[in-house]
Amino acid sequence: MTLSDLGSPTWWATAVVGAVALKIVSDYVRKGLDKLAAMGFSAWSSRTAASRARFASRVRALRKNHTLREWWFQQEMRHRSTSLMYLVYGGIGIVMIGILGMVKKLAELTIAPKLISTGPIDVRYAIIALAAWASICVLVSVWTSLKAMSIQQELAAALFDAEDSAEADSEQPAATS
Structure with a gap:
C-alpha cells in the first residue's frame, strides 16, 4: 500500500465495508462475552452461597455433637x-x-x-x-x-x-x- 492508494475509491469502499463488518462482529462478540461473564459471576455467587451454607450446616452439627467434633x-x-x-x-x-x-x-x-x-x-x-x-x-x-x-x-x-x-x-x- 502506498499513499496514492489512499485516494482510490476502492480503498475507501474496502475500508468502510471492513469497518462496518468489524463493528458488527465486535458487537456480537461483546454480547457473547457479556453473557459469559454474567453466567460466570452467577455461578461463582451461587457456588459461594452453597459453600457458606455447607459451612454453617457443619458448624451447627459440630456444635451439637461432641462425637462428631472428635471425629x-x-x-x-x-x-x-x-x-x-x-x-x-x-x-x-x-x-x-x-x-x-x-x-x-x-x-x-x-x-x-x-x-x-x-x-x-x-x-x-x-x-x-x-x-x-x-x-x-x-x-x-x-x-x-x-x-x-x-x-x-x-x-x-x-x-x-x-x-x-x-x-x-x-x-x-x-x-x-
Whole structure:
C-alpha cells in the first residue's frame, strides 16, 4: 500500500465495508462475552452461597455433637500428618535429584570415570521421574494441608463462636441484675 492508494475509491469502499463488518462482529462478540461473564459471576455467587451454607450446616452439627467434633478433629490431624508425610517424600525426591546430579557430574570427570557407574538407566530419565514424583508429592501435601485448614476453620467456628455466644448469654443476665 502506498499513499496514492489512499485516494482510490476502492480503498475507501474496502475500508468502510471492513469497518462496518468489524463493528458488527465486535458487537456480537461483546454480547457473547457479556453473557459469559454474567453466567460466570452467577455461578461463582451461587457456588459461594452453597459453600457458606455447607459451612454453617457443619458448624451447627459440630456444635451439637461432641462425637462428631472428635471425629472431625481426627480428620484434621489425619490430613495434617498426610500433608507432612508427602512433604517429606517430596523433599526426599529433591535430595535424590541432587544426588543423581552429583553422580552424573562425577561420572563425567576424566579422573576416575570407571570408578563411578551410573547404572543401566540414563540418569536424565531418573531425574525427570524424581522431579515428577517430587512435584506430585508437594501438590498432594498442599492439597491435604488446605483440607486440614478448612476443617480447622469449621472446628474453630463451632467451638469458639459457641463459647463466645455462651459467655455473652451468661454475661447479659448478670449485667442486668
